Amino acid sequence: MENQTPLVEMRDMHIAFGGNKAVDHVSIDLYPGEVVGLLGHNGAGKSTLIKMLSGAYKADGGEILINGELAEINNPRDARGYKIETIYQTLALADNLDAGSNLFLGRELLTPFGFVDDDAMEAETRKIMSRLNPNFQTFSAPVSTLSGGQRQSVAIARAVYFNAKILIMDEPTAALGPQETQMVAELVQKLKAEGLGIFLISHDIHDVMELCDRISVMKNGKLVGTVRVEDVTDDDILGMIILGKKPMKNTS
Amino acid sequence: MTKDKQSYFASLGIDGRLLGMIGALVALWVMFDLITGGRFITPRNLFNLSVQTASVAVMATGMVFVIVTRNIDLSVGSLLGFIGMMMGALQVHFLPDLVGGGHWSIWIITCLFGVTLGAIIGSFQGWVIGYLAVPAFIVTLGGFLVWRGAAWWVTSGQTVAPLDPVFKLLGGGVEGTLGESLSWALGVFATLAALWLLYLSRKRKLAHGFLVKPFWAELTVGGIIGVVVVGYAAFMNAYPIPARAAKRIYENKGLELPDGGSTLVYGIAIPVVILLIIAIIMTFMAKRTRFGRYVFATGGNPDAAELSGINTRMLTVKIFALMGALTAIAAIIASARLGSADNNLGNLDELRVIAAAVIGGSALSGGFGTIHGAILGALIMQSLQSGMAMVGVDAPLQSIVVGVVLVLAVYVDIVYRRRAGL
Known part of the structure; x- marks a missing residue:
């Protein structure tokens, strides 16, 4: 795998808010068909790091390479242009709009006259939902009336629908029950098999150990280290998260 | 409401809050009609009512977008004054020297100038709100003072009169109406257009294989629209032009007054036609354009909108530019x-406009609001005021009632929303 060009390479990224160095010179990478987990305490900087990739924050410094080429990501539109899709922890749904409007938000399907084509969007939403979550039937009500799992499916559908190459999942299972968590896990495996690269941010070590190929751990804005899942135990990872210590057997 | 009735209205696709507003309006009208001994629901009164509502209702449609995006515009009343004065000064003091007095183009140039001015001022306020991040409340509170002062400065406080005769038609006086045949034509045309749109929408949904409303429901909705529109046209056509004014109209046309007196009627007033056109455009914008979709998305969740790649700052500029342009149209109607x-x-129009939008279901917390609701809201407010004036309620008591109704309406709306789980 190391001979391939990485799908994403973030080099020496840093950003500060006020005096607080939220991300302090961190480098990570991601290969096609790979799931890289980002672990760390609340406030370790994992979400902030990833938001520089999704265009939500503009980095103070560092460079992002997509397929080996320098990428200019200044806003979420740029990120989408590079086929980077993000499922935010907050889901980032407009609660007052229906599922279709949310799925296509910012990328509406238009009629030949340039008007928003709600019927076509609903038809597409029905199609993708029948694949992702066949139980999903509420297409014309505001998403505020949906359950947590259904809202999550809308957010996932939005990321998957537009043929993403790079998928960022920020705590994708935090609000879900066991059955829905299983659904997300299966989806991750499927997308990985299709050759997507996935960054998975999570608190849950079990989730991460099961789904990820490699794990990068952050603490206080700094990268503790990146390890292959097969080389470490749960305890090694815990040590990295809590103590900020790399395990002795270093492979990365 | 029983389950049966609920499913009946559900299949019609009419929501409870719209039904409630129509009910409130009808109740108000019937009440005032009973108290005044049948003087309220007359062609003459409803003609005046619709003309008086037009200016505020035009602005209320724009205020919906402003409020939906969690902003407010306190400057519309003052801005209306300023633009009205500028347009007045232009058509009375400048254009006669440029193109000649009474020239046919005066009203067109004046209107274009006014709308452009409104859009420019609106986008400036929107820029300060969106890009400099000064809260809308403060920016437009400043605008409220600035534009009222500026309105005085245009002519040092002097009233500008008389306005261009063609321009004045836009205000809906004796001659500022469609007249009998055009009113009928508009009524029939609007009904056919509504039926055509319903048909197209049904066809599109069927083509996608979606569930559609039962056919009787579509027909009922179409029928209600037809009855209201044609009924309004008929009512306005039942308002005869007073004999003296009619005589003048005949004389201007070089005609003899026919034997047995004039048969001229008012018909639908031009400001109402303007309001109708604005209402259609704004509804279309809200429902079928990206701009409208982004307005509602931003109101529902500004962060989500931003993360979806929507430029919410530019959106704010556009919304306030639109508000400014609509304020200019309202200024045309009001001054004409x-x-x-x-x-x-x-x-004080800013308060009427905000009240209309809010009574019409625009939530100050953002994300919700409809164009037709705002127009109904304006009509309810105006009915309340005209009715109380007609009954002879003292002016101080009038404002007390209007204030109480405003708070009550918003409370009912909050309860309704909570029950509906929105």
Whole structure:
């Protein structure tokens, strides 16, 4: 795998808010068909790091390479242009709009006259939902009336629908029950098999150990280290998260 | 409401809050009609009511977008005054020297100038709100003072009169109406257009294989629209032009007054036609354009909108530019109706406009609001005020009632929303 060009390479990224160095010179990478987990305490900087990739924050410094080429990501539109899709922890749904409007938000399907084509969007939403979550039937009500799992499916559908190459999942299972968590896990495996690269941010070590190929751990804005899942135990990872210590057997 | 009735209205696709507003309006009208001994629901009164509502209702449609995006615009009344004065000064003091007095182009140039000015001022306020991040409340509170002062400055407080005769038609006086045959034509045309749109929408949904409303429901909705529109046209056509004014109209056309007196009627007033066109455009914008979709998305969740790649700052500029342009159209209607422009034009209109939008279901917390609701809201407010004036309620008591109704309406709306789980 190391001979391939990485799908994403973030080099020496840093950003500060006020005096607080939220991300302090961190480098990570991601290969096609790979799931890289980002672990760390609340406030370790994992979400902030990833938001520089999704265009939500503009980095103070560092460079992002997509397929080996320098990428200019200044806003979420740029990120989408590079086929980077993000499922935010907050889901980032407009609660007052229906599922279709949310799925296509910012990328509406238009009629030949340039008007928003709600019927076509609903038809597409029905199609993708029948694949992702066949139980999903509420297409014309505001998403505020949906359950947590259904809202999550809308957010996932939005990321998957537009043929993403790079998928960022920020705590994708935090609000879900066991059955829905299983659904997300299966989806991750499927997308990985299709050759997507996935960054998975999570608190849950079990989730991460099961789904990820490699794990990068952050603490206080700094990268503790990146390890292959097969080389470490749960305890090694815990040590990295809590103590900020790399395990002795270093492979990365 | 029983389950049966609920499913009945559900299949019609009419929501409870719209039904409630129509019910409130009808109740108000019937009540005032009973108290005044049948003087309220007359062609004459409803003609005046619709003309008086037009200016505020036009602005209320724009205020919906402003409020939906969690902003407010306190400057519309003052801005209306300023634009009205500028348009007055232009058509009375400048254009006659440029193109000649009474020239056919005066009203067109004036209107274009006014709308452009409104859009520019609106986008400036929107820029300060969106890009400099000064809260809308403060920016437009400043605008409220600035534009009222500026309105005085245009002519140092002097009233501008008389306005261009063609311009004045836009205010809906004796001659500022469609007349009998055009009113009928508009009524029939609007009904056919509504039926055609319903048909197209049904066809599209069927093509996608979606569930559609039962056919009787579509027909009922179409029928209600038809009855209201044609009924309004018929009512306005039942308002005869007073004999003296009719005589003048005949004389201007070089005709003899026919034997047995004039048969001329008012018909639908031009400001109402303007309001109708604005309402259709704004509804279309809200429902079928990206701009409208982004307005509602931003109101529902500004962060989500931003993360979806929507430029919410530019959106704010556009919304306030639109509000400014609509304020200019309202200024055209208001000054044309008076036949003059004075410094008091639009005084307190910001409160009427905001009240109309809010009574019409625009939530100040953002994300919700409809164009037709705002127009109904404006009509309810105006009915309340005209009715109380007709009954002879003292002015101080009038404002007390209006204030209480405003708070009550919003409370009912909050309860309704909570029950509906929105």
